[in-house]
Amino acid sequence: MMSETNPYMMVGERLCMDFINTVSWRESADKRREWFTSYAKWVDWCIHAEVLTGQQAKALLLEAEEKPSEAGDVLKQAIEMREVMYRIFKSISKDISPHQPDLELFNASVSHFYQTLQIIHEKDHYTLKFKQTENNLGIMLPPILQSAVDLLISNNDLERVKQCEGDPCGWLFFDTSRNRSRRWCSMSDCGNRAKARRFYQKEK
Template sequence: MSETNPYMMVGERVCMDFINTVSWRESTEKRRDWFTSYAKLVDWSVHAEVLTVQQAQDLLSEADENPSKAKDVLKQAIELREVMYRMFKRISKKTSPNEQDLARFNESVSHFYQSLQVIQDEDQFILKFKETDALDTMLPPILQSAVDLLTSKNELGRVKQCEGDPCGWLFFDTSRNKSRRWCSMADCGNRAKVRRFYQKGK
C-alpha cells in the first residue's frame, strides 16, 4: 500500500501484483492508479520481470511512434486488470466471478492464446507465447499467471484480500497454515496493530 515505494510486490503471483497496481483500491478519495501512462505499464512490467530491460526500451520507442496504439494498449491492460480484480475478489470471498467478467476474461484468453506455440528447449519441448514486438506483449504472461491460478487444484482458497480497510489489495497466501491477513505487515498489518493498541487504551 505504501505510497513511497510505488512497486511494492506482495501478491506472490504476477497476476495478483498486477491487480495491486492501484493503491487504496477501495477508497474513493485515496485511490491511486499506478498506470497513468503506457510508460508506467512498461516500467512496472520490467520490475515484475514480465519484460526485459531491452524489450522495454524497444517498446517505448515503438510507443513514441504510435502514441494512440500505446494508449489503446494501456486502456486494454487496465480493463483486463479490473476484470481480474473483480473476479479474484469474489473468489477471495468464496463466491463465483460474475458471468460478464468471466466472458470478458475469456475474450483475452482466446485472443492471446493464439500466439502460444511449442518450442524446443534443448532436449525438451515447452509451451510458450511467441515473443513479439507488439505493444501488448507484456499482457500474455500476466494473463497466463491468472489462468494458472484459476485452473490450479486446491490453490484458489489461498487467494485473499487484505483486511486493511480500504486497502483492497489481493494476494496469494503462501503461509503454511493459511493465516496471512494483510498485504504487508509493515503497512496494513501495522496500522491494525496500532488501532488495536489505542482501542485497548481507551
C-alpha cells in the same frame, strides 16, 4: 517492501496478484491511486515484475513513442483486463462466484492470446510460449493472463487467494503461509496500521 532495486510493492506472491495490486488504496474513493498513468509506467512495472527485460522495454518505449495512440489503447485494454481480474479474484477470495460478464471478458482475452501459443524447441527441451504478434506493444499481457489462468485452474490453491483485511486497501494476495494465516498485504503496512488501531481503541 520498498527497496532500491524494486520501488514497487510486490506482495501478491503471484504475478497476476501483483498486477491486480497496481492501484493503491483500491477501495477508497478519495485515496485510490492508479500506478499505470502512462504506457511507460506500465512498462517500468513490467521490468520489475520480470515480465520484460530492460532491452525489450527499451524497444517497446521507442515503438510507443512512434505510435502514441496505439500505446494508449493497449494500456487501456490492460487496465480493463486488470479490473476484470480484480473482480474475479476478489469474488474468489470471498468464496462467491465471479460475475458471468467478467468471466466472459476474461475468456475473450484468453482465447485471443492463447491463439498465439506455440511450442518452441530450445536446445534440449520444449517450451510453450506466446508468439509475438503484429501488435507488440501489448506483449506483456499474455504472461500475466497466463498466471491468472494457472491460478484459476489450480482449484485447491484457490482457498489461498485472499484480500487484505486493511480497509480500504483492497489488495489481493496468494497466501503461502503454512497454516494459511496471512491477513494483510504487508505486515509493515496494513498489518501495523491494524495493530496501531487496536492499541488506540484499548487506550480509549
